[in-house]
Amino acid sequence: MKLTFLGTGTSQGVPVIGCKCEVCRSQDHRDQRLRTAAMVEVEGLRLVIDAGPDFRQQMLREGITHIDAILLTHQHKDHIGGIDDVRAFNFVDYPTIHTMHIYGNATTIATVSSDFGYAFAAKPYRGVPVIERHIIDEQQPFNVGGVEITPIVGGHSKHFTSTGYRIGKMAYLTDFSSIDTAEIAKLQGVELLVVNALRWRPHDSHFCVAEALQLIEKVAPREAYITHMAHEIGLHSVADKRLPAGVRFAYDRLCVEI
Secondary structure (H helix, E strand, O other): OEEEEEEOEOOOOEOOOOOOOOOOOOOOHHHOEOEOEEEEEEOOEEEEEOOOOOHHHHHHHHOOOOOOEEEOOOOOHHHHOOHHHHHHHHOOOOOOOOOEEEEEOHHHHHHHHHHOHHHHOOOOOOOOOOEEEEEOOOOOOEEEOOEEEEEEEEEOOOOOEEEEEEEOOEEEOOOOOEOOHHHHHOOOOOOEEEEEOOOOOOOOOOOOHHHHHHHHHHHOOOEEEEEOEOHHHOOHHHHHHHOOOOEEEOOOOOEEEO
16 A cells, blocks of 8 residues: 655645745745645555645646545545546546546535536536545445445534545544544554644644644554644754654655555
């Protein structure tokens, strides 16, 4: 299994438009973060987690010509805003049309259906995205191409939840601000854990670094990476040294194999 971080930035990305802080002016590629997304390659299957506004750029940068499915964590635009660009994968072998399979909870799929309603019209116009929607039961594992995936539910805020995904010995959680004990139990035996941390200071809808580290300590994976970071995390070259052994700040294009 291989995990590629396609983007590790928060909803504004890094650099932030108009910001002149040292992080946003940094020339270190590890400080230049597209909106959060990841790609998992396992048993011949290529899955992408989230398709935000930078989806097209991420696919071009990695030279991707085929993906089997997209797993959505939640309905916010920095995680679904690029879904229209699945058209490229639909028609890459035209006249053969490859349907894109998208998975998410009921609220997320409802938002996709509303925001991209033209793709699901009774009589869609030529060239719209060809998408098959799959509503997952967050309390049950589901199967994509023979690979079992276990949803992990976390609180995003008082009004929203976010769905993480466990695939084999890897689990990927983003936009969590809380997680129940029963959901933590589903992470038992994970060797690679990815979890969000927006900044060092607490935030009302995302883990801060201390909260992410508390979860990592409970799960006790072999290695852990932090994603979905704002520029307030600081320069990667400095901030990374503040983390305990076995935990690292991820960065765009980082590949990890299990």
